[in-house]
Amino acid sequence: MLHANRKSIGSYVVGIFLLLELSVSGYAQVVTPVEGASWLEQRHRSFGLTSMGKSSGVYGPGASTPGDEHPTRPALQLSNKFTGQTSRLYGADLYRLKCQACHGASGAGAPPEINSVIDPVRATSAKMYIDRMKKVGMDVSSKDAAALAKQATDTLLARLHKGGTDMPSPNPDLTDAEVRSLFAYLRQLAGIPGAERQQVPVVEPPLRVGEHIVKSTCHICHGSVGHNPSPRELLEGQIPPLNSFTSRLGLNEFVTKVTVGSSVLEGSPVLAVRGHMPVFTYLSPDEAADAYLYLSLYPPSK
8 A cells, every 4th residue: 555755753852853845724715614523423323333533443541551552752843834745646656545434445445334445346347348248148249348348437427526425526526637636546456457557646735635634534433623622522432523633632642542542531430441433544644644633733624
């Protein structure tokens, strides 16, 4: 799996903040705050009874016992500006940031709730369609196969742009370059020859990377705004809103929570327990830090 070419999060520790000459408002036309209810709320799904957002299957460490606490990581100081370092994202990266939380690393999904992307993508290849028909004893002309492949391609591209009944629209809206690169990676996942050469790099600023992660991964389960649950409410299944993240978590705590996992305080009396949120091990610390920067500079709204 390809990752964005980024400096390690250690750059935040030593204070290497390469500031863009453009102001934050310079990205206002591209980057917007996350808003509205979570996708689970919109689809009336219970967190405990869904596979959405849980493809990693990995959860954080159990709560530490007295005398066995994990060492505290060095605090990271967040600037009130964002770094000027951009990322070269390929289709594989866009898939991780936008699709993998539900469809998994291989694109297999979690049937029957979440469909596999493989067969719909294979339908975009005229050659694969002809080969499949031959295996069942049917001959299909190249012309007919090409027409069917084009129809399948148009349908898939429309889904990438608009989403579907159980698939959220790809917020933020994908650019044409992002769609082309993501589509090429989906074809690579489906085993279509030559697809790996069709991914094009897309240069993105950190806030755009953070927006991809928050809107397409975090917002599946977390609503944009709301009441920050008490330990008792967490025990009862309430999920913290996105607007509470930067007020109750520092950058280092947020990055640790997303990429490694951490315990939470629940119940009455309050006890430390293993966190319920999956750990997104396929996101780099830098990418998680971009999500924190995005939430800090573009606070979630109703």
